[in-house]
Each structure stands twice: as C-alpha cells, then as structure tokens.
Amino acid sequence: MKYIKSNILSNIPSVTHGFIYLENSLNINDFSEKMGLEKIKTIKQIHSNEIVHLNDVNKYENSYEADAIVSDLKGYGVGVYTADCVPIIIIDTYNGYFGVIHAGWKGTLSGITEKVSDYLISELDCKSENIKAAIGPCIEGRCYEIGEEIADQFEARFKNSNFYLTRKEGTKYNLDLRKANIKQLNNKGITSVEIVDICTKCDLNYPSYRRDGKNAGRMLSFIGFI
Numbered sequence: 633m634k635y636i637k638s639n640i641l642s643n644i645p646s647v648t649h650g651f652i653y654l655e656n657s658l659n660i661n662d663f664s665e666k667m668g669l670e671k672i673k674t675i676k677q678i679h680s681n682e683i684v685h686l687n688d689v690n691k692y693e694n695s696y697e698a699d700a701i702v703s704d705l706k707g708y709g710v711g712v713y714t715a716d717c718v719p720i721i722i723i724d725t726y727n728g729y730f731g732v733i734h735a736g737w738k739g740t741l742s743g744i745t746e747k748v749s750d751y752l753i754s755e756l757d758c759k760s761e762n763i764k765a766a767i768g769p770c771i772e773g774r775c776y777e778i779g780e781e782i783a784d785q786f787e788a789r790f791k792n793s794n795f796y797l798t799r800k801e802g803t804k805y806n807l808d809l810r811k812a813n814i815k816q817l818n819n820k821g822i823t824s825v826e827i828v829d830i831c832t833k834c835d836l837n838y839p840s841y842r843r844d845g846k847n848a849g850r851m852l853s854f855i856g857f858i
C-alpha cells in the first residue's frame with residue numbers, strides 16, 4: 633500500500649487526505665474507515681469539467697457523472713481515481729470547503745481546475761488566499777507525448793499554452809499537465825500549490841495508463857474532515 637501525503641495539507645486540523653494506490657489489498661470502504669471517515673464519496677469520471685457538490689450524503693450517488701467533487705461535510709471524504717491523469721486536492725483552510733479534481737488532457741482542456749476554483753470563490757465565498765492545492769502523482773511533462781491534433785486545441789483555447797506545451801519533433805509535443813493545471817489555479821489567484829514530484833509512468837509503485845495500458849490499476853486521491 634503506497635500512501636503519501638502533501639506537506640502543505642498535512643498540518644490542517646482535523647483534515648485527512650492523501651494519494652494512495654490501494655491495489656487489491658484493501659477496498660475503499662475499509663480504507664475510509666481506517667482514515668476515520670464514514671465513507672469516501674466518488675463519482676463516475678468522464679473526462680469533463682462537471683462538478684458535483686456533496687451536501688447531502690443521503691441523496692448522493694457515486695454514479696454521478698463528473699470529474700470534481702466539492703463539499704464541506706464533516707465525517708465524509710471525497711475522492712477521485714487516476715492512472716497518469718492529474719489528481720488535485722484543494723481546500724479553503726478558512727471556511728472548510730474542500731474538493732478533489734480529476735484532470736486528464738480532456739478535463740484540463742475544458743478548464744476543469746479553473747472552473748472548480750471559480751466555483752469555490754464565486755459560489756462558496758472562498759478567498760483565493762485561503763485556498764491550498766496539492767497536485768498528486770501523475771504523468772510528468774517529459775513522459776507525456778501528444779499529437780498535433782491535441783496540441784492545436786490547447787493553443788487555440790489558452791493564451792499561454794507555450795508555458796506547458798513543448799514541440800518535440802515533427803507533429804509530436806510534450807504536454808505538462810501539472811503546469812497547465814497550476815496555470816488554471818494561478819489564473820484564479822490560487823498560488824499556494826504543492827507538487828508531489830512523482831511521475832506515475834516512471835515510478836513502478838504507481839499505476840500508469842501509458843505504461844500498463846487499460847488494465848492499469850487506479851490511484852485514489854482523497855480528502856475529508858474527521
């Protein structure tokens with residue numbers, strides 16, 4: 633069981649969080665209990681920019697199609713699964729709203745991280761200076777090659793895509809999804825961001841879609857208030 637935590641989220645009172653590869657040894661319900669949480673709520677991830685707001689556990693379905701969950705409930709966690717995609721844990725340390733984001737290239741292109749930041753700030757009265765975010769293990773830029781058809785879409789949609797998109801040779805590019813998502817956080821004034829510097833494709837302790845194909849396992853990224 634590979635379990636790591638972010639430094640900047642570790643000293644927030646009553647908060648439990650982490651990035652963990654459960655493999656086959658433990659299911660999410662047993663793990664939730666171990667972490668002191670009633671349940672960790674998940675979603676049906678579809679590479680979108682849809683957000684679910686968990687505010688009533690009795691009405692919540694894990695089959696909601698979305699790629700981010702936001703909540704401020706005590707005793708329940710929220711989680712996303714990834715294998716190479718970028719997992720982001722986010723929290724407003726002042727008003728207690730927290731969330732998780734799953735951002736692959738499609739979600740990143742559709743601006744999911746910016747949308748979640750916006751939702752926290754505009755709808756839930758969070759202040760950007762109170763928000764902390766941690767980017768978990770994911771595929772790093774130099775290991776993530778994409779074709780021109782995807783690169784073109786990033787260039788068309790974002791002004792500063794050269795910050796995270798590097799032309800390699802011919803029609804091949806490297807896309808740094810971490811940097812692209814940091815940019816989206818920064819655009820909303822969120823600057824307290826930590827990167828867990830682990831590449832899922834290089835580190836054999838983590839599941840990687842690019843390395844292992846469609847049978848790759850999934851890493852869980854979660855946060856909750858005990």
Ligand SMILES: [Zn+2]
Pocket residue numbers: 771772774775831832833834835
């Ligand atoms: Zn790598």
